Amino acid sequence: MKHVRLFPLLLAALLLSCELLPIDEGTIVHVGIGLSYRGCDVQVLPATINDAVEVSLALAQLFAGRAFSGELLIQTGALDDDGLWMYEGGSSDGVPTKERILERLGHWMSALHVGDLLIITYSGHGMEDGSLVLAPPGEEGSIFLEGGSIDGSLLLGTDELFTLLAPCKASVLLILDSCYSGNFVQEEGSSISVVERRDIFGDAYRRFFTNAPYNRRVFVLSATSSDHTSSEPLGGDHTHGYFTGALLEALGWECTQQALVLKRLFISSDWLYQYILCHQRIPTDGRFGLWYQHPQISGGPLDLVLVSR
Amino acid sequence: MKRVVLVIILACILSPLTAQAGGQYYSLSASFFPYLSIPHYQDDIPMRTAAGGEVSIGVLGFQKSHYDFSLEFRYRGTTASITHGFYRARGFDSVGADLRFAYQLREKLALFTTVGTEINFYRNVDSAFASFTTSFGVELLLIQSPIYTLDLIFPLTIHLRKEITALQPSVGLRYRIFPTWGGRQ
Numbered sequence: 001m002k003h004v005r006l007f008p009l010l011l012a013a014l015l016l017s018c019e020l021l022p023i024d025e026g027t028i029v030h031v032g033i034g035l036s037y038r039g040c041d042v043q044v045l046p047a048t049i050n051d052a053v054e055v056s057l058a059l060a061q062l063f064a065g066r067a068f069s070g071e072l073l074i075q076t077g078a079l080d081d082d083g084l085w086m087y088e089g090g091s092s093d094g095v096p097t098k099e100r101i102l103e104r105l106g107h108w109m110s111a112l113h114v115g116d117l118l119i120i121t122y123s124g125h126g127m128e129d130g131s132l133v134l135a136p137p138g139e140e141g142s143i144f145l146e147g148g149s150i151d152g153s154l155l156l157g158t159d160e161l162f163t164l165l166a167p168c169k170a171s172v173l174l175i176l177d178s179c180y181s182g183n184f185v186q187e188e189g190s191s192i193s194v195v196e197r198r199d200i201f202g203d204a205y206r207r208f209f210t211n212a213p214y215n216r217r218v219f220v221l222s223a224t225s226s227d228h229t230s231s232e233p234l235g236g237d238h239t240h241g242y243f244t245g246a247l248l249e250a251l252g253w254e255c256t257q258q259a260l261v262l263k264r265l266f267i268s269s270d271w272l273y274q275y276i277l278c279h280q281r282i283p284t285d286g287r288f289g290l291w292y293q294h295p296q297i298s299g300g301p302l303d304l305v306l307v308s309r
Numbered sequence: 310m311k312r313v314v315l316v317i318i319l320a321c322i323l324s325p326l327t328a329q330a331g332g333q334y335y336s337l338s339a340s341f342f343p344y345l346s347i348p349h350y351q352d353d354i355p356m357r358t359a360a361g362g363e364v365s366i367g368v369l370g371f372q373k374s375h376y377d378f379s380l381e382f383r384y385r386g387t388t389a390s391i392t393h394g395f396y397r398a399r400g401f402d403s404v405g406a407d408l409r410f411a412y413q414l415r416e417k418l419a420l421f422t423t424v425g426t427e428i429n430f431y432r433n434v435d436s437a438f439a440s441f442t443t444s445f446g447v448e449l450l451l452i453q454s455p456i457y458t459l460d461l462i463f464p465l466t467i468h469l470r471k472e473i474t475a476l477q478p479s480v481g482l483r484y485r486i487f488p489t490w491g492g493r494q
Contacts, residue, residue, distance in 0.1 A: 018354035019391040026395070115353070117395055171395050190471040191431065191438040204428055204439035207471070214350050214472040270399065270433040299436035301346070301473055303399045308392045 026115035026170070027067040029108050032056040033096045035124035035134070038077025039087030040141035042133070047232035048123035049076050050255075051177060051244040055121050058253040061260040062267075062307065073101060075135045087141030098134045098156055105164060112170035117304075121175045123241060130183025130226065131155035132176075158183050165218055172218045173269060173304055177241045182226035182296040190214045191299040195225065219269050219304045224293040231282060231293060242282040243295060250275035267307040273297040333489060336367030336379060340462060340481025344387050346398055346473045357398040361387035361477070365407065370485065377411035383425065389432070398473075403429040407442065417450040423464070441469040448483060457486045 034052025037044050052074050060070050073096035078088040090097045108118055125133040127150070134154050136142055145151050161184070165172050176184055187193060189212030192203045223230040223243030232241040238255055240248065248255070250272050252262030276295050277284055283292040344359040363385035370379035383405050390398035405427020413419040422445040430437045446464035453459075459482060466477035 018356060019358055019393040023353075023394055115394060191436045193435060194430070194437050195435045200437055201428060201439075204437050208439040268397070270431075274433040297434050297436075299431070299434065299438075301348075301398050301470070302396045303389060305392045305395055305397055 024115065025066055026117060027069070027112060028059075028063050028117045028119065029112060029170075030056060030059045030068070030070045030119045030121070031101075031104060031108065032070065032072045033074070033101060033120070033122045033124070033132075034072075035075040035096060036077055037075070037125065037133075037141075037143070038085040040136070040143050042125060042143050044085075045124065045232060047239040047241050047244075048177075049074055050238060051123035051240050051248075052121065054240070054248055054253060054255065054258070055175075055244065055251075057258065058248055058251045058260055059119065062251055071104060073104065087136070087139070089139040090135055090137035091139075095135045097137045098154060099137060101134060101156065102164065109165070109168040109170075112168065114169045116170035117173065118168065118170050119173045119175065121177075122181075123177045123244060126176070126178030126180045126183075126230070127155060128180050129157065130180045131157040132161075132178060158186070162186075162218065168217065171304065173306075174218055174220045175222075175247070176220070177223040177230055177243045177247075179224065179229040180226055181222035181230060182224055182228070184220045185222050185226070185296040185298055186220075188212070188214050188298065188300045190301065193296070193299060195294055195296065214300050218298070220296070220298045221269055221273060222296045225296055228286070228293055242280045242293065243276060246276040246280040247272060249279055263309075264307060265309045267305075269297060269304040269306070272306075332371045332373050334367070334370040334372060334379075334485045334487045336365070336370050336381070336483060336485040338365040338367070338381070338462065338481055338483040339363070340464065340479040342466070342477040342479035344390075344468075344475055344477055346390065346468075346470075346475040349472050349474070353394050353396065357390040357393070359388045359390040359398060359400065361385060363403075363479075363481075367409070367485070372487075375413040377409075377413070377419070377421075379409045381407045381409055381423075381425075383407055383427065385427065399434065400432045401429045402432065403427040403440075405442065411448065419448045419450075419460075421446060421448055421462075421464070423466075429470075438470065440471070443467050443469070444477075444479075446479075451482075456488075457484065459484050 032052045032055055034048045036049050056070050056072050073094050075095050077085045080086045112118055122132055134156055143151055192207050194200055233239045252260045252264050254261040284294045286292045341362045344361045346357045363383055365381040365383040367379040367381040385403040387400055389400040405425050407423040407425030409423045411419045411421035425442045428437055428439055444464040444466035448460040448462045451459045451461050462481045462483050464479045468475035
């Protein structure tokens with residue numbers, strides 16, 4: 001019985017783990033990117049600017065009282081004398097050209113340290129390989145070349161972005177509301193996604209015996225899968241992409257008041273994902289047609305916690 | 310996968326028919342534990358703490374002299390860990406199977422060990438992973454009747470995940486029912 005009495009003591013000793021020790025709260029930085037493509041030669045996306053601006057405001061209010069910095073890079077277009085939309089030019093302040101985005105991300109990556117968090121949000125077009133379609137650097141809003149193909153120099157691809165973010169010491173949360181953005185949710189070394197139908201049993205054991213390591217550096221929350229589009233409502237005075245609309249709701253944001261009206265006690269990447277799945281105003285299941293989008297999230301053992309009160 | 314399930318079902322049905330009278334039993338176990346996960350990857354802290362519980366159903370158990378062998382199917386539920394910094398370990402649900410071997414040291418004391426494997430499903434995210442489990446521990450006989458026994462069990466379980474090794478110092482109860490003969494010898 002002496003051994004039995006020792007058991008609770010051993011248990012208590014083990015439970016006194018490192019999590020109970022206080023830590024310094026890190027700095028949080030948000031880089032919001034949104035492109036409406038007004039004045040450009042591609043389909044205009046009116047909701048993206050609302051998405052970028054309001055996510056930025058919501059995060060600023062969510063992290064009020066903490067070390068927080070926010071930065072917006074948006075392409076809104078400009079009205080000419082005739083009241084027509086024109087491209088404002090890549091040299092205008094805050095227009096998200098590829099060069100400017102890489103420069104700003106590079107700046108924050110060198111400024112942030114272990115224990116900090118960099119949140120990157122993107123609302124705009126995405127190519128079939130997931131590449132983000134950024135603003136042209138010149139004064140013309142030409143995204144297509146004369147031959148009809150897209151200008152590759154305007155694209156920010158998955159590999160390019162992950163290579164850029166690889167040396168970042170801080171944690172990174174990448175939130176993407178664009179077509180085919182599931183390409184950024186790369187399967188990591190330890191778990192498998194079960195969104196699509198697959199041989200879970202076989203694939204999970206095969207994954208166990210691969211050499212691919214788990215790397216927690218970049219958490220990705222995407223609006224849709226790697227083979228599907230991401231949508232926004234076709235009409236309305238004040239619209240959001242379906243994904244970002246639900247994301248804002250999850251954060252506690254109220255559009256009419258332009259403020260956070262709900263103080264959530266707990267918000268994490270997993271919680272946001274689950275909330276969006278349940279509340280986005282478009283089906284998540286494609287069995288009955290193409291009118292759906294299924295958000296995706298990075299796998300692995302960790303959940304990224306934004307708020308824990 | 311279907312073939313594996315079929316073989317297990319057939320074994321569960323046919324094995325009791327061939328068992329020696331008195332040796333076969335069914336069991337139900339439940340235990341609770343802190344779940345202490347030690348990452349193999351670079352993490353902010355050396356260990357993350359969660360909690361959980363598991364229930365096992367033994368469909369194929371035999372007892373012979375001082376030895377005891379069983380095949381058990383198990384559900385394990387593990388909570389998310391305590392938040393530390395920007396992270397917490399995800400909670401998950403597991404379903405799996407174990408082979409269990411026990412050796413009776415004294416009238417009321419036995420040692421046991423298990424080996425098993427399971428598929429785990431992270432909660433809230435559509436993601437799964439495979440893992441292996443081994444445990445060892447002691448069981449103390451609490452109640453014995455001609456047709457059943459109730460034991461207090463103290464397993465120390467090691468959950469072998471690809472990127473994490475987790476320890477589960479557990480406490481629980483194990484109920485065994487002997488349809489053809491009673492009790493521990």
